[in-house]
Amino acid sequence: MTQSVVVQVGQCGNQIGCCFWDLALREHAAVNQKGIYDEAISSFFRNVDTRVVGDGGSISKGKICSLKARAVLIDMEEGVVNEILQGPLRDVFDSKQLITDISGSGNNWAVGHKVFGSLYQEQILEKLRKSAEHCDCLQCFFIIHSMGGGTGSGLGTFLLKVLEDEFPEVYRFVTSIYPSGEDDVITSPYNSILAMKELNEHADCVLPIDNQSLFDIISKIDLMVNSGKLGTTVKPKSLVTSSAGAVKKRHQKPFDAMNNIVANLLLNLTSSARFEGSLNMDLNEISMNLVPFPQLHYLVSSLTPLYTLADVNIPTRRLDQMFSDAFSKDHQLIRADPKHSLYLACALMVRGNVQVSDLRRNIERLKPSLQFVSWNQEGWKTSLCSVPPVGHSHSLLALANNTCVKPTFMELKERFMRLYRKKAHLHHYLQIEGMEESCFMEAVSSLSGLVEEYNQLDATKSMPVEDLPRLSIAV
Amino acid sequence: MSIVTVQLGQCGNQIGFEVFDALNTDSHCPQGLCSKRENEAYQASCKERFFSEEENGVPIARAVLVDMEPKVTSQTLSKAAQSGRWKYGQHSCFCQKQGSGNNWAYGYSVHGPRHEEAIMNLIQKEVEKCDSLSGFFIIMSMAGGTGSGLGAFVTQNLQDQYSNSLKMNQIIWPYGTGEVIVQNYNSVLTLSHLYRSSDALLVHENDALHKICAKLMNIKQISFSDINQVLAHQLGSVFQPTYSVEGSCHYRRNPLGGFKDPALYTSWLEPIHAVNVWKTQRAFSKYEKSAALVSNSQFLLKPLDTIVGKAWNMFASKAYIHQYTKFGIEEEDFLDSFALLEQVVASYCNL
Numbered sequence: 001m002t003q004s005v006v007v008q009v010g011q012c013g014n015q016i017g018c019c020f021w022d023l024a025l026r027e028h029a030a031v032n033q034k035g036i037y038d039e040a041i042s043s044f045f046r047n048v049d050t051r052v053v054g055d056g057g058s059i060s061k062g063k064i065c066s067l068k069a070r071a072v073l074i075d076m077e078e079g080v081v082n083e084i085l086q087g088p089l090r091d092v093f094d095s096k097q098l099i100t101d102i103s104g105s106g107n108n109w110a111v112g113h114k115v116f117g118s119l120y121q122e123q124i125l126e127k128l129r130k131s132a133e134h135c136d137c138l139q140c141f142f143i144i145h146s147m148g149g150g151t152g153s154g155l156g157t158f159l160l161k162v163l164e165d166e167f168p169e170v171y172r173f174v175t176s177i178y179p180s181g182e183d184d185v186i187t188s189p190y191n192s193i194l195a196m197k198e199l200n201e202h203a204d205c206v207l208p209i210d211n212q213s214l215f216d217i218i219s220k221i222d223l224m225v226n227s228g229k230l231g232t233t234v235k236p237k238s239l240v241t242s243s244a245g246a247v248k249k250r251h252q253k254p255f256d257a258m259n260n261i262v263a264n265l266l267l268n269l270t271s272s273a274r275f276e277g278s279l280n281m282d283l284n285e286i287s288m289n290l291v292p293f294p295q296l297h298y299l300v301s302s303l304t305p306l307y308t309l310a311d312v313n314i315p316t317r318r319l320d321q322m323f324s325d326a327f328s329k330d331h332q333l334i335r336a337d338p339k340h341s342l343y344l345a346c347a348l349m350v351r352g353n354v355q356v357s358d359l360r361r362n363i364e365r366l367k368p369s370l371q372f373v374s375w376n377q378e379g380w381k382t383s384l385c386s387v388p389p390v391g392h393s394h395s396l397l398a399l400a401n402n403t404c405v406k407p408t409f410m411e412l413k414e415r416f417m418r419l420y421r422k423k424a425h426l427h428h429y430l431q432i433e434g435m436e437e438s439c440f441m442e443a444v445s446s447l448s449g450l451v452e453e454y455n456q457l458d459a460t461k462s463m464p465v466e467d468l469p470r471l472s473i474a475v
Numbered sequence: 476m477s478i479v480t481v482q483l484g485q486c487g488n489q490i491g492f493e494v495f496d497a498l499n500t501d502s503h504c505p506q507g508l509c510s511k512r513e514n515e516a517y518q519a520s521c522k523e524r525f526f527s528e529e530e531n532g533v534p535i536a537r538a539v540l541v542d543m544e545p546k547v548t549s550q551t552l553s554k555a556a557q558s559g560r561w562k563y564g565q566h567s568c569f570c571q572k573q574g575s576g577n578n579w580a581y582g583y584s585v586h587g588p589r590h591e592e593a594i595m596n597l598i599q600k601e602v603e604k605c606d607s608l609s610g611f612f613i614i615m616s617m618a619g620g621t622g623s624g625l626g627a628f629v630t631q632n633l634q635d636q637y638s639n640s641l642k643m644n645q646i647i648w649p650y651g652t653g654e655v656i657v658q659n660y661n662s663v664l665t666l667s668h669l670y671r672s673s674d675a676l677l678v679h680e681n682d683a684l685h686k687i688c689a690k691l692m693n694i695k696q697i698s699f700s701d702i703n704q705v706l707a708h709q710l711g712s713v714f715q716p717t718y719s720v721e722g723s724c725h726y727r728r729n730p731l732g733g734f735k736d737p738a739l740y741t742s743w744l745e746p747i748h749a750v751n752v753w754k755t756q757r758a759f760s761k762y763e764k765s766a767a768l769v770s771n772s773q774f775l776l777k778p779l780d781t782i783v784g785k786a787w788n789m790f791a792s793k794a795y796i797h798q799y800t801k802f803g804i805e806e807e808d809f810l811d812s813f814a815l816l817e818q819v820v821a822s823y824c825n826l
Contacts, residue, residue: 001545002573039545137572276546278699279654280485284576288620289656292794345656357685357697363652375792378785380653381577384699468791470784471813 001039002139010152013145020263077104105150109191110432112154140171148179148188157198180212189415197446214258268397272385281383289381302331323362326398341404347381352394406454476609480538484622487614493707544574575620579661580802582624610641618649618658627668634672648680659786667812
């Protein structure tokens, strides 16, 4: 079994990270009734004997003593990290695995990337190496950050290059929160585009998520709960969107519900690697199956269910409904239209009491309404994990590599150009050492290149699917 | 004569368990429908083939379990032990921490050489326990990374090291509609390599097994467990002892012998040799009468052609190739594999 390290950068990254660790603890507590430190838990947690001073406290087997998250927390202002360290999860984090500063990045990618990057490079490397040393077999880094700000965006992407150089064999999975159109950070388009270039070049896999989608999901659920539309079947404070019933109680903060969705995404993504099932899917299989060309590694995610249903013994129809939901826009974590765009590949990660026949039946049912690229007409990757998430009997995470991300990126570019044409706020960036106008140009060019690749694939959409002439051999 | 089974990857190990379970259940079945002496001879023959004896009477499967990550093998080992009727050897398992990522190149070029010695040693130990080795039964899937890539590598090694013993590979043909997106690449690479080193390929298609579960057995919610059990039942009835030329009470000594003749490349057989009939009086498991058919026919032509076609389409767009070249499988290797399989397709077509 392998381990993963979570690197949470910036305010957004750390707040989501915090939700993730909370839910992870709760999930493992529910599954691991005897409190034995097993391989599943070790994928994200270390077992430490806190009485031992220094580094010697790691325990690899036996009863759980004290769990420490395999995490590195980075923020250039202290507020968020301090709050975490004073909150109910303080014991979960190793106080040595933090990097903080006081002044913040001022929503400036250049400050995060160039200034703090060079300032903290050594420390970052040191903490990462430490985390890696504590792992028996490190498979993956999960980076959580936002694109619109300064630290998460700038320093978060600086990290990627460091990780690629230092740990070339370890996968870099990035969960990126993209700014919505009404984002209150004026320079978010600059930050996002500059960050995109880094994601293009140094990430193995990116899960783009936008705040607007998360907000819409929460609004819909609130609406349903308050309108009594589903009656008593929807429990308020459901386990997906709130932390009610969590191991550590925290009072609800405004973004908590949204962050919990992202945290659940990460849990479901790794479930088949941590827990058993009849068709396992490890993290390295995600990249292998969903990334046909190195640059095209942006995956649209959709998660279901997003709320708990009261009945436990769900008959077949509801199960099929879960699959339909996963392909509805309401459950996507990014605003996009995959059904009217081209699928390059699609992964279905199922948890709970679902068998291969259920999977196949639903794939057959949904296939006709989806367009797959000509050379990957049956581009489905599936996994079955027997352990359902807490409070549900089954769940489904769909990851799609689909050209529908193109409009999102193009819109981002549009917003960028509107600012850039007027040279608005540019001086904040150019005054940073190492930043020149060419950096902006290169970033735009990188994004254009990506969009062009999607365009070429889209162009094949209307062409008839023909079999190519086969290799002819002399018999 | 004994058969040593090598089970590779999640699929190989899950199936392997069901096969040994079916064999064990059958040999202990009380309704023999034959005389006691015959039943005992049957049991003894079965045991010798697939199990070795332990001090406290629990038979140990003559098997080596290989996987590049630990979840499935530990499950398989404990399921067997829990049954109480048979188990796997304590040290028969080789496993690593990080899987092959559905990457044939990783299974073949990285895991293969890296763990060659350890795996071959384990197999050697199992061989030494046999009085007389009939051959190897290698269970693997084609769609993934370990079963397919590492399986091909191990089969090649077995060919080199034990050239006189028979190697029969049980390969699982994936569902037509994706289990793994790169399954066609993995299948093409596996088949082309196995053709060079295996003596017989016994093929089971997931789609076919699924249909059996649905239509013939009326199972509503079909699980991989159901599918594997159907497969194990079929395999069991093929492998169980049958009469040898000397007549009843003497069971065929070499269970795999009959497979050597119908080679993978066609050769025109005289009608009298075309069908090998193996009989036994003793019933299989709960069934009074059963028949199993193993054939070498054009039946597989269509699935083979389909897989090669799909893989070729994908190859033409160069999709996913970078994942293979990363680990040493170049475009040329793909082309070689395609060429070989096109030849096989042509040969079957020309029958």
